[in-house]
Amino acid sequence: MAPSLPSIQDSLPKNKSLYYNGQWHEPESGEVKETINPGNGQVIDKISQAGAKDVDAAVQAAHEAFTSWRLTTPAQRAAILRKAGNVMREHAAELALLDALDTGNPVAEMLSDANVAAANMDYFAGLIPMLKGETIPQSDDTFHYTLREPLGVVARIVAFNHPVMFAGAKSAAPLAAGCTVIIKPPDQAPLSCLRLAEILSDVFPPGVFNVLPGSVECGKALSTHRLIRKVTLIGSVPTGKAIARAAADTLKPTLFELGGKNALIAFPDADMEKLVVGVARGMNFTWAGQSCGSTSRVFLHESIHDAVLEKVVAYVKREYKAGIPTELSTTMGPVISQAAKDRVMSYIDSAKQEGAKLACGGGAPEGIDGIDGGYFIEPTIFSEVKPPMKIAREEIFGPVMSVFKWSDEAEMLQQVNDTEYGLTAAIFTKDIAIAQNVVKKVEAGFVWVNQVGRHFLGVPFGGYKESGGGREECLDELLSFTQTKSVNINLARS
Numbered sequence: 001m002a003p004s005l006p007s008i009q010d011s012l013p014k015n016k017s018l019y020y021n022g023q024w025h026e027p028e029s030g031e032v033k034e035t036i037n038p039g040n041g042q043v044i045d046k047i048s049q050a051g052a053k054d055v056d057a058a059v060q061a062a063h064e065a066f067t068s069w070r071l072t073t074p075a076q077r078a079a080i081l082r083k084a085g086n087v088m089r090e091h092a093a094e095l096a097l098l099d100a101l102d103t104g105n106p107v108a109e110m111l112s113d114a115n116v117a118a119a120n121m122d123y124f125a126g127l128i129p130m131l132k133g134e135t136i137p138q139s140d141d142t143f144h145y146t147l148r149e150p151l152g153v154v155a156r157i158v159a160f161n162h163p164v165m166f167a168g169a170k171s172a173a174p175l176a177a178g179c180t181v182i183i184k185p186p187d188q189a190p191l192s193c194l195r196l197a198e199i200l201s202d203v204f205p206p207g208v209f210n211v212l213p214g215s216v217e218c219g220k221a222l223s224t225h226r227l228i229r230k231v232t233l234i235g236s237v238p239t240g241k242a243i244a245r246a247a248a249d250t251l252k253p254t255l256f257e258l259g260g261k262n263a264l265i266a267f268p269d270a271d272m273e274k275l276v277v278g279v280a281r282g283m284n285f286t287w288a289g290q291s292c293g294s295t296s297r298v299f300l301h302e303s304i305h306d307a308v309l310e311k312v313v314a315y316v317k318r319e320y321k322a323g324i325p326t327e328l329s330t331t332m333g334p335v336i337s338q339a340a341k342d343r344v345m346s347y348i349d350s351a352k353q354e355g356a357k358l359a360c361g362g363g364a365p366e367g368i369d370g371i372d373g374g375y376f377i378e379p380t381i382f383s384e385v386k387p388p389m390k391i392a393r394e395e396i397f398g399p400v401m402s403v404f405k406w407s408d409e410a411e412m413l414q415q416v417n418d419t420e421y422g423l424t425a426a427i428f429t430k431d432i433a434i435a436q437n438v439v440k441k442v443e444a445g446f447v448w449v450n451q452v453g454r455h456f457l458g459v460p461f462g463g464y465k466e467s468g469g470g471r472e473e474c475l476d477e478l479l480s481f482t483q484t485k486s487v488n489i490n491l492a493r494s
């Protein structure tokens with residue numbers, strides 16, 4: 001049975017300002033920014049924007065809250081995190097609806113996002129007992145041990161493609177570690193994060209979980225504030241580099257999940273049905289390809305190339321239909337903004353000019369009721385893509401797949417790795433020896449064999465090369481929000 005959705009009106013946050021120290025605050029400057037529905041191009045609401053002074057006030061409050069949050073017992077913190085997870089699950093449908101309204105991602109798919117965030121709360125609550133130290137063999141008359149202590153106030157700056165999932169899931173590890181957290185929601189889609197702050201307001205003590213909507217200025221102020229002890233980003237490579245430079249002045253550690261130009265590699269013996277579904281789903285056409293993990297470069301062996309391409313095109317035309325994002329029947333959403341649409345269309349033009357062959361899509365969908373004014377682009381597939389082409393090299397972050405034909409394995413692997421990105425890769429073959437050999441050779445932090453797209457809590461997620469630094473969704477993430485204190489006790493009797 002299809003789930004029922006609450007009304008959009010009932011789901012919208014009542015507060016549109018800045019949430020810190022357990023209260024809502026108007027920004028010092030009074031600045032507001034319109035948030036737009038990418039499904040029809042219309043303004044949904046105006047949202048307050050945090051500036052540097054607001055960031056300072058929020059950080060001071062979060063720093064104050066840290067002094068007591070860090071002293072909560074593991075059992076108390078775990079219980080609070082689990083409560084937060086339960087609240088997210090209870091409100092999953094309205095949070096999904098808000099993200100559909102604000103990002104354009106189809107609501108049916110967004111229903112899982114708040115649940116993923118809740119699962120992260122449960123997972124990291126369960127890992128809290130791992131926040132333990134070590135004893136070190138005694139030297140002479142001194143007993144040594146270590147303590148793991150939380151870093152302090154953590155800033156989590158997130159991208160627009162899954163706002164509530166990122167805000168909720170990425171708060172879990174630092175909160176579990178005993179840090180306090182400031183979320184900067186995506187500029188384009190802040191609504192679900194504001195609603196998250198409302199529903200969690202009775203869960204965390206004041207100042208522990210904070211949400212500061214704002215633009216680049218807010219992100220910069222967080223990255224440079226001396227009391228922010230770690231700054232993290234889910235976003236683009238250029239933003240990661242800007243934050244790394246900004247964080248250097250206070251020597252803040254960073255944790256980055258950045259862009260991708262990921263490869264899917266198909267061998268001649270691949271299971272045809274799994275491969276076709278994998279190629280199509282790996283592109284994440286549902287949210288218009290706007291996913292860091294999208295396998296947007298597809299390397300098909302020449303012996304199966306034509307057959308696979310034909311089946312993938314048929315599958316994509318059948319399964320992905322643009323529609324109103326907040327309706328459960330919609331299977332493909334728009335891109336986030338007019339600027340994003342223009343950028344993606346310019347990549348499509350460049351591909352045509354550089355000689356790639358359009359296998360499907362390439363324009364705006366036509367004849368669909370209710371999506372006028374939205375930033376929709378058809379699912380687009382180019383074949384005969386060559387490595388020097390722009391679409392082969394740059395992250396498009398739109399619904400555009402590049403298909404390459406290969407015959408020589410070494411040459412294909414050279415092309416797969418010839419990029420500064422290194423987030424994900426997928427390998428399709430029935431031969432485990434081939435798979436293992438290629439797993440070792442691909443320069444990517446997360447590799448799927450005979451599947452695509454899935455994340456598994458406990459399995460480290462993160463990028464090689466410029467796709468990131470650090471690992472999330474695992475114990476390493478939790479520990480990365482702690483620091484080690486070594487204690488040396490003099491046991492000499494005199």
Ligand SMILES: NC(=O)c1ccc[n+]([C@@H]2O[C@H](COP(=O)([O-])OP(=O)(O)OC[C@H]3O[C@@H](n4cnc5c(N)ncnc54)[C@H](O)[C@@H]3O)[C@@H](O)[C@H]2O)c1
Pocket residue numbers: 157158159160161184185186187214215216218219220223233234235236237239240242243256257258259260291292293395397423467468
């Ligand atoms: N690896 C991952 O897990 C992952 C997941 C989702 C998205 N992404 C990446 O995110 C990008 C798309 O998202 P986007 O367009 O929102 O990215 P973006 O880098 O433009 O913005 C991300 C966030 O950074 C903030 N920001 C921008 N400039 C800043 C600065 N100089 N200092 C501090 N903060 C700043 C923005 O306000 C926003 O909140 C793609 O490259 C995509 O691959 C990565």
